[in-house]
Amino acid sequence: DIQMTQSPSSVSASVGDRVTITCRASQDISNWLAWYQQRPGKAPKLLIYAASNLQNGVPSRFSGGGSGTDFTLTISSLQPEDFATYRCQQANSPPYTFGQGTNVEIK
Amino acid sequence: QVQPVQSGAEVKKPGASVRVSCKASGITFSDYYIHWVRQAPGQGLEWMGYIRPKSRGPYYAQKFQGRVTMTRDTSTSTVYMELSSLGYDDTAVYYCARDGYNLGRPYFDYWGQGTLVTVSS
Numbered sequence: 001d002i003q004m005t006q007s008p009s010s011v012s013a014s015v016g017d018r019v020t021i022t023c024r025a026s027q028d029i030s031n032w033l034a035w036y037q038q039r040p041g042k043a044p045k046l047l048i049y050a051a052s053n054l055q056n057g058v059p060s061r062f063s064g065g066g067s068g069t070d071f072t073l074t075i076s077s078l079q080p081e082d083f084a085t086y087r088c089q090q091a092n093s094p095p096y097t098f099g100q101g102t103n104v105e106i107k
Numbered sequence: 108q109v110q111p112v113q114s115g116a117e118v119k120k121p122g123a124s125v126r127v128s129c130k131a132s133g134i135t136f137s138d139y140y141i142h143w144v145r146q147a148p149g150q151g152l153e154w155m156g157y158i159r160p161k162s163r164g165p166y167y168a169q170k171f172q173g174r175v176t177m178t179r180d181t182s183t184s185t186v187y188m189e190l191s192s193l194g195y196d197d198t199a200v201y202y203c204a205r206d207g208y209n210l211g212r213p214y215f216d217y218w219g220q221g222t223l224v225t226v227s228s
Binding site for chain 2: 032034036043044045046049050055087089091092094095096097098099100101
């Protein structure tokens, strides 16, 4: 199975801050990676697919990058509604595994 | 809200089975792979498997093979996931999710609201 490791596990930030989350795959997954946002008690929401493609309706302050084993999710200017948990998911091969999550908290 | 609608919460005894349904609402199911993902309390997301479009059958994660069955009723645009021989560690919220891009590599664009399955004696 491909292991997905996110860092940091938690980040404290203020509204307007730039936040970057990283995700590392245990083997080369090309660009087969997605990012999701999950609020407490809610289902995940797709933000980015194929490493860098913005899902329809997602604000442009979210961006993704990387390929191979190392990936990033950047929020350029944190908004109040962005405080949530973010998870990466590899779509390269089954079982399709997720990172453990990064909790973005209010500073 | 455009979202698959799942069946309600369940409480089951150890060793029992549970069936969760997921019905298309405002979106199309028939041409898409539908996946199941679960989340234990306070934990991460765990992929369980998928059912292919039309009647082309399922694919299960090895961890759940022999214990999970995924089916679909095309006449009602409903997908089902049945998990048998439940143990306490099967307590989780179970989500259905649509692979919206059909690239053979899944990206989940629509998720159901989740169904809490509690295993308790």
